[in-house]
Amino acid sequence: MEFGSVLNSEPKTVSESDLTRPIPGTPPFSLATLMVWVTFLSLSFCAWMTFLNGFGLNATGKLDWFSIRFYGTSAVGLGTGITTIVLMVLWRSRGMAWSWQPGHVMLLWIGYYELATISAVAVDVTTHDPSMGYDPFRQRIYEVEGLVQHCGVILILVVCLSLLRFSRLWRVVFGLVIFLNLLILALMNPLQLPMGQFISFEMLRRSANVMRIVVFGMVPLLALWELVQREQRDWLHWVGIVILLLHYAKWMNYLAGF
Structure with a gap:
């Protein structure tokens, strides 16, 4: 199966043994993969702790529980997203092919989103002047x-939806994410309309x-x-599902007042 090949859009029935066998062409989860993942998670947490300390904030008393969850979730999303990008580059460089799945796309855009976040914080902490009101x-x-x-995020999702074939429901999900980002851009109102x-x-x-x-x-x-329909998904897809839920859980906590 070639890199970037389309996914089956219709659910199919497979045997129990098929569910436990890796999808052809998808590198299995390994100890080396875990080490790469832990490395980037550690770097992400260290980066956030360093920048927050630069603002005089730390987890010993100046950060409330909501902030700890918010920044912690951002660090997890950043580390996992970067891990995904690195793994895909390594797999591609070694001639490994895999089938793109919805969870992979989630990890790409969340990793990009969190990378932009921490980049802005890095610029802020290095240029911030506390004496200025x-x-x-x-x-x-x-x-x-x-x-x-x-x-x-809009560009990533539009390109992925143009090049990859997902089921209609997954396309609806990604379409809603695109619409959400358009709404936020409208809220920002950069053109001052x-x-x-x-x-x-x-x-x-x-x-x-x-x-x-x-x-x-x-x-x-x-x-x-998809589990009920026995749709075959790889481990990276499920990681993407979890990371997306963590990403939006920050907002759910905020909306719920926690």
């Missing part, structure tokens, strides 16, 4: 971060929250449905 450059850093994040009576920031904010809830609910339901 208001720093317009600091605000600009995070405005650019938002544009890079959401435009990049006037908001009318029927389109307001509050309406856009609520719509974005609804999209997060819908995606957070659809992904595990669709994953369970």
